[in-house]
Amino acid sequence: MNVNEMLSENSFLIGLESSSKKQILEELSKLAGKELNINYRDILDCLIKREKLGSTAVGNGVAIPHATEKSIKQSKGFIAILSSGIEFNAIDNQPVDLIFLLLAPDNNGSEHLQALASVSRLLRKKEFVLKLRGCQNTESALAVISQFNQDKAA
Numbered sequence: 001m002n003v004n005e006m007l008s009e010n011s012f013l014i015g016l017e018s019s020s021k022k023q024i025l026e027e028l029s030k031l032a033g034k035e036l037n038i039n040y041r042d043i044l045d046c047l048i049k050r051e052k053l054g055s056t057a058v059g060n061g062v063a064i065p066h067a068t069e070k071s072i073k074q075s076k077g078f079i080a081i082l083s084s085g086i087e088f089n090a091i092d093n094q095p096v097d098l099i100f101l102l103l104a105p106d107n108n109g110s111e112h113l114q115a116l117a118s119v120s121r122l123l124r125k126k127e128f129v130l131k132l133r134g135c136q137n138t139e140s141a142l143a144v145i146s147q148f149n150q151d152k153a154a
Helices: 021-036 040-053 109-123 126-133 138-153
Strands: 012-016 057-059 066-069 076-086 096-105
Touching: 012 021, 012 138, 021 040, 021 076, 021 096, 040 066, 066 109, 076 126, 096 109, 096 126, 109 126, 126 138
Parallel strands: 012 076, 066 096
Antiparallel strands: 076 096
């Protein structure tokens, strides 16, 4: 699954100042809810339930909160690049400043797993993560992601 296909110009919160995990999950839920025409509280509730199972922070300042949503047809992604890191109960105890929210259709478990694997592979690339953290706007973030996907395909 191509990460570019999950994102749009309306998928980004860049330079956001956040003080807590709950606050950033709420901001991302609002962004997703607006983009997908879904009540953001439904998304937020799913994300909070998932975080109670275990933190979605994967280390190196990155978190990948994820949930399924019955009303969407294909996986969608939303990215927050924070101005400073927040506590996210990461496995390496480091603050998180890069969050990729993944929402997938709940009627297709394999798509959710494929999308999660694609996002995870992308965010394990240190050079990619550094470039993405340096983005000051949506256009530069989309360019970095497109460049990575072109390099991957070559």
